[in-house]
Amino acid sequence: MTDTPHPFAPKFEFAFTVGITLSKPKIVRPTSMGAERWGVWAADGWVEGPDVKGKVVPMSGGDFPLLRPNGVIDFDARYFFEMDDGSVIYLQSRGYRWPKTPEIGEKMGRNEDVGPDDYYMRVSPKFDAPEGKYEWMGKYVFVGVAEKIPGANRIHYFKVL
Known part of the structure; x- marks a missing residue:
């Protein structure tokens, strides 16, 4: 084995962090597939990074995960x-x-605090952004490394270069 990186190995650049406060979930338990479908709305939040600063539009959407x-x-x-x-x-x-x-x-099921090394939480977003200052968001692939906080998520997004 060699320590030489693969010539096509991706490089990452920090883009921004999003903090989201989540609503109380609505749950379909169990679904016909034997899983649970949740509905958790983005109650509010913020977005901040070197080239972006703003807020999560309250109740503009949410997450509909399958457990x-x-x-x-x-x-x-x-x-x-x-x-x-x-x-x-x-x-x-x-x-x-x-x-x-x-x-x-x-512990996570009880919405208790856990360490970032206690779980795997990764996301792959895409963005629809207007032309101009933010159009770069619609041109790159991103990877998000998420932090689970009781009642909230904080997601650190990185551009894949």
Whole structure:
């Protein structure tokens, strides 16, 4: 094995962080597939990074995850940002979260605080952004590394260069 990186290995650049306060979920339990479907709305939040600053538009959308019987959460989030200059941007994101142990899963199920190394939570968003200052958001692939906070999420987005 060599330590030489693959010539096509991606490089990442920090783009921004989004903090989202979540509503109380509505749950279809169980679905006909034996899983649970949740509806969790983006109650409010913020977006901030080197080239962006704004807010999550309250109740403009949310996440509609599928909680699989094996404990994996399959995210499907959609909501809007409004930047400080009034520009509106649409986010659509898919991803996964799963605890690294059953005990951590139980704590997360009770909405208790856990460490960032206790779970896997990654998302892959895409953005509809207006031409001009924010159009770069619709030209790159992004990876989000998410932080689970009781009652909220904080997602750190990185451009894949």
